[in-house]
Amino acid sequence: MERQVYNETVQRELETHYKAVLALLGEDTEREGLQKTPYRVAKAMQTLTRGYAEDPKEILNSAKFKEDYRHMVIVKDIDFFSLCEHHMLPFYGKAHVAYIPNGYITGLSKIARVVDCFSHRLQVQERMTLQIRDCIQEALDPLGVMVVVEARHMCMQMRGVEKQNSVTTTSDFTGAFNQAKTREEFLNLIHRDSL
Numbered sequence: 127m128e129r130q131v132y133n134e135t136v137q138r139e140l141e142t143h144y145k146a147v148l149a150l151l152g153e154d155t156e157r158e159g160l161q162k163t164p165y166r167v168a169k170a171m172q173t174l175t176r177g178y179a180e181d182p183k184e185i186l187n188s189a190k191f192k193e194d195y196r197h198m199v200i201v202k203d204i205d206f207f208s209l210c211e212h213h214m215l216p217f218y219g220k221a222h223v224a225y226i227p228n229g230y231i232t233g234l235s236k237i238a239r240v241v242d243c244f245s246h247r248l249q250v251q252e253r254m255t256l257q258i259r260d261c262i263q264e265a266l267d268p269l270g271v272m273v274v275v276e277a278r279h280m281c282m283q284m285r286g287v288e289k290q291n292s293v294t295t296t297s298d299f300t301g302a303f304n305q306a307k308t309r310e311e312f313l314n315l316i317h318r319d320s321l
């Protein structure tokens with residue numbers, strides 16, 4: 127089901143551009159340490175944006191099972207790395223996802239794969255949160271879904287405002303999570319030590 131995301135033509139074009147970028151930054155692009163750098167950066171960027179070539183709903187549908195469990199399912203502490211679309215610098219952290227099935231469940235790993243898919247695109251944290259929510263809602267039609275994302279943004283740490291300790295939290299929900307009690311149950315469980 128994994129798609130081929132690596133594209134030779136794109137790779138060659140990216141290499142040309144990254145070589146020009148290095149030269150513009152005042153580097154000697156022929157020095158030994160940099161000779162393969164345009165190739166490496168191009169490959170890394172293709173990996174970090176591989177989410178464009180993936181279909182997140184298909185990920186959930188590929189392991190969708192009929193099941194009568196109708197209580198909260200939580201997958202918490204899903205590590206992710208993404209790139210902010212403003213500076214193309216990393217933001218990274220954890221996503222926590224809960225849903226209440228309505229006849230169908232999905233493979234637990236698929237929830238993490240959906241987070242991977244959306245994080246491997248140029249993003250803002252708010253949109254990523256919303257896209258994960260919508261994808262699960264549309265693919266599984268659950269009684270409700272809630273997503274919380276906690277992240278550190280390198281564009282706020284390495285440059286700009288240079289705040290090393292600020293963490294951004296975003297959250298979004300549908301259906302049953304409109305009830306404060308249901309949201310509380312989820313938030314209590316994700317912030318509790320486990321295992």
Ligand SMILES: Nc1nc2c(ncn2[C@@H]2O[C@H](COP(=O)(O)OP(=O)(O)OP(=O)(O)O)[C@@H](O)[C@H]2O)c(=O)[nH]1
Binds near residue numbers: 212249252279282
């Ligand atoms: N809402 C939101 N903002 C983000 C995210 N990632 C980066 N940003 C912000 O995007 C904004 C871009 O603002 P601009 O003023 O256009 O860019 P800038 O001059 O580089 O801004 P500074 O970072 O303040 O130096 C900055 O405030 C960043 O902190 C994100 O995921 N969500």
Ligand SMILES: [Zn+2]
Binds near residue numbers: 210212214281282
């Ligand atoms: Zn940024």
